[in-house]
Structure formats: C-alpha cells, structure tokens
Amino acid sequence: MTVSLINGKRKYIFCGDEASLEVLQPIIYEVKKKELPFEIVPLDSSTLQNLLSSQKMGTFLYIAAPWKLKREIEKMAWSIGYSEEEMISVGIGPKPMNVFCCRCHGITEKINLIVDEEITCSHCELQLVVSDHYSSLRDAHLGYVAKL
Numbered sequence: 001m002t003v004s005l006i007n008g009k010r011k012y013i014f015c016g017d018e019a020s021l022e023v024l025q026p027i028i029y030e031v032k033k034k035e036l037p038f039e040i041v042p043l044d045s046s047t048l049q050n051l052l053s054s055q056k057m058g059t060f061l062y063i064a065a066p067w068k069l070k071r072e073i074e075k076m077a078w079s080i081g082y083s084e085e086e087m088i089s090v091g092i093g094p095k096p097m098n099v100f101c102c103r104c105h106g107i108t109e110k111i112n113l114i115v116d117e118e119i120t121c122s123h124c125e126l127q128l129v130v131s132d133h134y135s136s137l138r139d140a141h142l143g144y145v146a147k148l
C-alpha cells in the first residue's frame, strides 16, 4: 500500500512505533521539507487520546500499527470526532481476520485467512467455510457450514 501526503492540512500527526513509522517515513520527510507543523506520537502513549482530542480542526492523522492496534486507534479517533477523511491508517504485519460462526455465533480469529478457506470454530468446533460476506458491525466474515 502506498501512502501519500494529503496537502492543505493545518497539522499532521503521525502515530506509530519505531518499526511501523518506517512506512510513513516518505511522508514525514515531505512534511519536514515543506516545513509543515507535525507531531510524532508513540503508539503506547497513554496520552494519545488526550492529545488527539486537544487538536484543532484541520488536523490530519496518519496511523501505522499492527492490525489490531490500528483498529483500536481508529475507533478511538472516530469516537473523538475524526472522520475517515481525516486519517489514513496502515496495518503492519500479519492481518488477523475474524470469522463469525453461523451456528454458535462465536468469533474465531485467524491470521492471514482467505475467503473459501475452511476453519474449525474455536467455540463449537463446527467446520466453517469463510465467506466474503463481511459484517462491519461484528468486524467479522460470516462462516458457513462446510459441506462434508
């Protein structure tokens, strides 16, 4: 995934740890070169929430984090009032995927799953086929009963 600089913002905030910020390095470089106001915030910062909520309108957010953490930060930013147009986030490393069991409604999490793959529900042990039907409410793909 290529991330680019969104021009014309009041300020740029980069959330990430040392490893994940590598992805954002070209943008940070560009921002520095253009002498735009920016701030780098570590992911483990407990002050992240305070920092994000104290920003003025027009602040743009770049997030680079392992998938799970990325989602948490996105949710936090949304709850503060950032819209999807005010942030770009990049998931780092293997992507976990949730599968919703059609029988017991339990969620099974697996790394790097693909659609049509068969998995076993970690709750009721039913064989499930991962469908491309994604529910953003549950943040999970629907798992159908696998044919024997």
Ligand SMILES: [Zn+2]
Pocket (backbone or CB within 6 Å): 101, 102, 103, 104, 105, 106, 121, 122, 123, 124, 125, 126
């Ligand atoms: Zn189940």
